[in-house]
Amino acid sequence: MTLAQRLSTVEARVRRAVDAMRAGDPNPDDPYRGLYLTPETIDALLTGPARQALPDEAGPAPEVAALTALAKAFGLSELDVEVLLIAMAPDLDPRFERFYGYLNDDVTRRRPTIGLALELCGVAPADPAGRARFGAGAPLVAHGLLTVTEPERPLLSRTIGLPDRVTAHLLGDQAPDAALAGIATVAEESVVDTEQAARLGRGLAAGLSPVHLVQRAGAAAPELAVAALAAAGRPAVLVDAAALADGEPGEVVAIALREAGLRGGGLVLGPLEALPDRGRRRLLGLLTGPGPAPVLLYGNRQWQTEPGRPGPVSIPVTPARAPDRVDAWQAAVGEHSVSTPDDAVIASALAPYRLGAGQLAAAARAAAGLAVLDGGELTAHHLRAGVRAQNGSGLARLARRVEPAVGWADLVLPAAHRAQLGEMVQRARHRDLVLRQWRMRPGGGRGAGVLALFAGESGTGKTMSAEVVAGELGLDLYVVDLATVVDKYIGETEKNLDRIFTEAAGVNGLLLFDEADALFGKRTEVKDSHDRNANMESAFLLQRMESFDGIAVLTTNLRANLDEAFTRRIDVIVDFPVPEAGQRLALWESCLGAELPRASDVDLEFCANSFELAGGSIRACAVTAAYLAAEADRPVAMADLIAAIRGEYRKLGRLVLRSEFGDWLAEG
Template sequence: MRDAATVRTGIGKAAPRRPQDPGWTDRNQHHLSAEIARVRRRLERHLDQGADDAGAEEPAVAADPQTALGHLCAAFQLSPFERDLLLLCAGAELDTGIAGLCATLHADPRRRMPSFGLALAVLPGAHWSALSPASPLRRWSLIEPGAGEALTATPLGMDEAVLHYLAGTGFADPRLDGLLSAVDAGVLTASQAAAAEKIAHLWAGAGDASWPAVQLCGDDPAGRAQAAAEACRAIGLTLLRLDAGDLPAAPRDRFALARMCERRLVLEGAALLLEGADERDGRAERGLVAFAEDMSGPLILARGEPLALPRRTSRRLEVNRPDASERRALWMRALGPLASTLNGRFEPMIDRFRLDRAGIEAACAAAEGDDAGGEALGPRLWAACRVQARRRLDNLAQRIEARASWDDLVLPEAQLAVLRQMSTHVCHAATVYERWGFASRTERGLGISALFAGASGTGKTMAAEVLANDLGLDLYRIDLSQTVSKYIGETEKNLRIIFDAADDSGAVLLFDEADALFGKRSEVKDSHDRYANIEVSYLLQRMEAYRGLAVLTTNQKSAVDPAFLRRIRFVVQFPFPDAGQRCEIWRRAFPQDTPTLDLDPARLAQLALAGGNIRNVAMNAAFLAAGRGEAVGMGHIREAAVAEYAKLEKPLTSSELGGWR
């Protein structure tokens, strides 16, 4: 009796693809019909008690590995008796003569399906292990015994998908519908092609013993699938994709799915791409490991981080998003002749947006909507890149339409100088890091991080908006009070998801209310304090590695530990505006189209309000004036100021209203 290990060895070789010639179907059907006829004649001789069975033995038709039957028997290492038993079950479905003979031999007109007892009595080379649970017939569900009777008496049926496969009409298992999908190879970058070549070489040299699992890691899900598909194409396999999220939770169901998938791989000449989510779910990860180890065929695990597979040999390969040179080649290919009209002006797009091939092609298709020349194409391409790069981040954070400009920002010159320096760092990051070689020295500290500290309304969010608008990038606000979780490890997971999504776009990330995280920093007294400090360290670590601009805002700079400040490149203190700055804010508070009457910015500056509160007062005053059909005047502003002070629970002094009518 063969054990499971022997069966697993038998599927080490992939199925040869069906020859694409019009005569294959006829040859396959002729071969199957001849073999079924041979089994039928064996039943007829057994029924004729006067015949000498031993002397009448009929040799099997010579095996043809290019037929469905020949391939199936070789792939699953069926013995001659198992092969004939499979043919007996197929014949009962395809040949009414065999069904009638089974009923006659069973002496029961209702028992038209073969039984194992009948096969043991009629077919040569019979052995009991042919129907054991570890046998290939049972393990791979090629035949299925009925229930409720002794094993020798129970009727044997053939799996419908296997029957269609033998008949040459293809292999379709309805139980796998919606779970498996084909993956086609496409245009690969140089690094993806190198990974595909390594996979093909690894599997081509595997021999008959086993297929080592391949773990494709890295930050490019689409690239991993493309590299896997190209590797399979190179060695004559198709590639089928299965989402790890569709794996059953129950071990028995998971094992059954593994058998069904592997059977399809063998019969179709395919490999399986198992795409697993990187969520830190211990139970789901254990199920993923169990499924991978239950399979012995060609398997590719595609996820950001590798899995430990104690019971299966595996090899890890990295497939990351295209680097700058690869993105340049993809852009040149996608733009074609239009690339020359840009005169190299797509270089900033290459540096800023980490798009894959599909994203680049989609951006080009969106930007090439009209016949405008290179002058108009550049801005359209940039806008299209922003749309393509933001897709993942839109579901994780609030996107702010950045409309504010430098003219809208009223700050002391020192703070403005730091903000302009931040914009310069972002604009020229690729030049300094890549072309001037700073990135080759270390990966640490390449992120452009900043801390904006100051009271509410002093312009922290507006400054981030100005920077995003100046750089032509999206601005996303992440509320740390919602990101931080009381459950250990959840905060880091939330931050990782955000930064991974933002890496594609280089967006400006505004982490609002950083006090929610930094406020936990304290003397380490218990495990909760340690984990709180770990969360802060993880955030700063990801900010250091993020190639875009990440900004933390806080109302209390004193809450930030100096050790953390050391890891932030820029710190900008937003002061409460003095009278001169408030005057300037009032001058810019009303749009040009707003009707005003006798407004005095100097007197308005007497109100001790921050910029955000001034904007609130200005807008409320505009509504008051509009409701009365009047231009905005000092009286409307006074009325709105009284309401704003009440909201702030702050007294409005006579000195602030001195000289007002």
């Protein structure tokens, strides 16, 4: 049966109501009916019988598939369905506007009122059950299927109507509500096919809702939610919580929940941490109550249930195993005409990254596109570039992003220290295998992160080494700016640090805390409130680092200033020494480079043997000498290097001694 046939029942009732009204009207053909009342009309109203609800003589209403599905999804009664049809009629047939204007006895009110809708449905105006179907908690109003306007009027005089999206849905239009543009998307199919998705899908099919998916770094909670809904035979309406910050989130989410109900699907919302504080409690209350569609929420933290209120079922979501990630990568790349490495090479290249299924597919497409531009052969370089393209901007707002531009060849360190850096790389690459599959760090809520401490004097290569490690792993380097972290107000520093760790867990990058002793210093005896608050910051950092799933490096000039509790949790500690003469010579050669022209009198062995400078100071001297040569428009001469070294000595507060400079002191 069609919707038009169902509406014919409404038209029959309207015609009978019009006939009944005309029979009791002393002047039914008055063209100004509805604009004023004549004395004859007043007499008829006073002497005539009270207006009664119409009996239903139209017979049983024919079924409409879309209407039946809507009634089932939203828990509507037959009276609710009839009210929907009455309210929708003017949107499909303009004649109903004139009918309703006549029945309302007001030509300016061309939509049905609650009283008129009850009359047409054969329900007495004073019937409590009928009136209750228009209350704020009733399904029609609560789920946004019916709008009730003019709240200042008595209940029976309030006008009702249908939102355009509901009308469009009943007419077969499946385009999402325009209010969800840029906020929500509809997913009919899934890119994930796992046992966890199938198990969750069975739960959703059995009525499990709401569900809270707690994801670890690299897990794919939204993709799992879409897959579970697909397994239950439902499409998914995905709402990006970060896009709700500007407007009223409750209103938008209510529309998204209605959209999911109209489609017979489910609502997926997250990450919860991105929700604005304003209205969050009301929003979550809306989603955790009974609704027309299953609700799946996701985030990085455990659900905080309010006392006395039931919360959702929490389900942990762990990252995909290496074989599954390789299969997903090969499937995504297979859509492009590129040659790919074998599975072992891909598994090794993907090991350092934490990628959900959607991120992995997007990274694979980006890498394949770059490979096409370079001739069609996909390499590890393309893979890493594709992964970095998926990094969001959230962490970049809290830390300075550095794209690694140095490698092992640029690093001048003793062999033992290079081996320690290599150990850190190994830990980052194989942490899934060792920590998760082999369970070498079980219990205690410990994360799968890799933490390193680089200690040594200023300029000994700590920051550069972190950049080299990041480059070797194919990661971006994020340098935490302490000015954006430390706050004079109590509790704000912890909040800033928590935001950094939360964002870092979802980014494929290496987190660098430069001058870490400012944050990770020793706890002291509590003598006043300042000591207590400082110790609370340290305690928070200890707990947060314990559960951290990313890769982080702490650098310090004074290792002794760090709390022992932090060093116990650190996986790799590298003590950077002041370079010896042979290493200083290599640093001079590296810092001057092959492109900079040199005069014949440049004696780098003299510089290396005579001046005990760290790598950072040598680099500064090389740059200063290059500027002096550029100004003089000639190659770099030994005099330029000596002048630069003397300037560096002054910066460091060191004495300029003839025993170090020799004959160059007089010439400089």
